[in-house]
Amino acid sequence: MSKFIKLKKGFDINLAGKAEKRISEVEQPETFAYKPTSFHGILRPKLMVAEGDNVKAGTPILFDKKSEKILHVAPVSGEIVEIRRGEKRKLLEVVILADKEIQYEQSDVHSVSDIATLSKEAIIEKMLQGGVWPNLVQRPYGVLADPEVTPKAIFISAFDSHPLAPDYAFIFKGQDQYFQAGLDLLKKLTSGKVQLNIDSNAEVSTMFAQAKNVQINKFSGAHPAGNVGVQIHHLDPINKGETAWTINPYGVIQIGKLFLEGKYDASKIIAVTGSEIKDPQYYKTYLGASIKKFVNGNLKSDHVRCVSGNVLTGEKIAHDGHMGFFDHMISVIPEGDYYELFGWIKPTTNKLSFQRAFGLLSFLNPNKEYILDTNSKGQHRAFVQTGVFEKVLPMDILPTYLLKAILAEDFDDMEALGIYEVVEEDLALCEFVDVSKNDIQKIVREGLDLMQYS
Structure with a gap:
């Protein structure tokens, strides 16, 4: 049965530079990159391509030796021009010089009626081979979903409450058929329900409001109301030994397109936002796009920070850097040095x-x-208990004690205090309000890694 949940805790960061609802035509970026660093838990990535190879959109380019069935594929067609590595030869990016006209790997096409007859095993196999499986994130730990596990439920947040977040009803307009097909397929992968969570305070797209084979829940409140982790906490909390999956609406649409059109379609609409953007608006592009075409000539100043994603959880990138796998926005704010x-x-x-x-x-x-700029207004200092974390986190956990348990590497306390229910983004707002200037998201990830790999 559908639920209505009103959250009383949280905090909205109202930044200047929200994207206007119009899509501008712009020359597509020359390069696109697939970034394994977008995924937690990929420990031993194995490349399937080399510099100079030509690929199509949907061509497998790497896999993790720990999960060889999960293929990561090229978002566009073109030539592999660079394999970028970091310290200790860590794989950072596979850069593709894109063709002017995208070519696709083709697979079997299924009708809507075919989807109803497909087995769970056939669906999983096609998703693994077709490159759409990485859209599924497993809780606890926030890692790639394990195809050998059956989750107790699948959760989808149909809105984003982060600062300057794009309007999902706008960027996914006209994708109703693919979204519904994706939902029908996902329903076969869980022993429970597919939970679709919408914003009760905003106009909801018919794609979400009229979705079938899902339980539609309404959430009201300030950020982090749009975080799927917060939604899971209020709908069906994750206990020790339980597994749930999460997926963004974009991933659901990608799954639907793979089955209905037989191709891996990485096209997307992104929002270019922030106070330092002259003309904040939306653009059509592809996953992993270089941001150079979107920011050059569109900046009020050169002394800015470009972020792939939102300002709370996003990744700092160069002015010609590439967007991450899960990002639908670019945020540009003043540098605070x-x-x-x-x-x-x-x-x-x-x-x-x-x-x-x-x-x-x-x-x-x-x-x-x-x-707002990137200045932290002070340096790291003693971790003091102020009670402010509890005011911005609408979850029935004690974040201060949880963080201290992680720092102390106390496994029993971490488990008792709710480590299985959170990932970094759920406590990102705590980092914003923290007077002690702790790198809280980093602490959370260290705790999750300790629990998973120790």
Whole structure:
């Protein structure tokens, strides 16, 4: 039965530079990259291509030796021009010089009626070979879903509450048939329900509102209301020994297209946002696009930080860097590499803070859009207990004690305090409000890795 859940905790970071709802035509980027670093748990990636090889969209390019069945495929057709590695030869990117016209690997095409007769095993095999399996993320731990496991449920968040997040109803418009096909297929992969969670405070696309074979739930509240981890916590919490899967609507659409059209389609609409963008708007492109074409000539200043994703959980990239696998937006904000003496104590309406004592006059105008930079307003200091984490995290866990248990490597306390229910993005807002300037998302990932691999 559908549920309505009103969250009372959270905090919206209202930044300037939200994308206008129009799609601009722009010359496609020359290069696209597939980034294994977008996935947690890929420990031993094995390349299936070399520099100079030609690939089509959907051609397998790598797999993890730990999970050889899960193939990662090229998002576009073209030539492999660079294999980028980091420290200890860690694989960072497979860069493709794209063709002007994308060519696709072809597989069997299924009708809507065919989907109803497909077995679970056939669906999994096609998803693994077709390259769409990496869209599925497994909880706990936030790693690639294990095809040998049957999850108790599959969760889909149909809205994003992060700062400057794109409007899902806009970027997925016209994809109803593929989305429904994807839902029908996913329903066969779980022993429970497919849970589709929508925003009760916004206009909901018919693609979501009229979806079938799912349980539709409504959520109300400030960020992180759109985080699928928060939604799982209120719908069907994950206990020790249980497994659930999550997937973004884009991944559901990709699955539907693979079966209905027989190809891996990595086309997407992205939002280019932020206070330092002259003309924030949407663009059509492909997964892993270089952002060079979208920001060159579109920046108010050169001294900015480009982020693939949102400002809370995204990845810093260069002005010609490539977008991550799960990202639907580029955020551009001022670089904050300066020192401000007693800046936090000056009365002003131009600074946003969750704490009124530090934000001062900002709370008087809750609808004001702010231009925030990357300055952390201080350095790391002793981990003090303030109680502020509990005010922004709408989950029945104690984040301060959980984080301290992780730092102490206390496995029993980590388990008792809810480590199985969270991933980095769920506590990203805690990092924003933390007066101790801890790298909280990094701490959470270290805890998850300890639990999974120790």
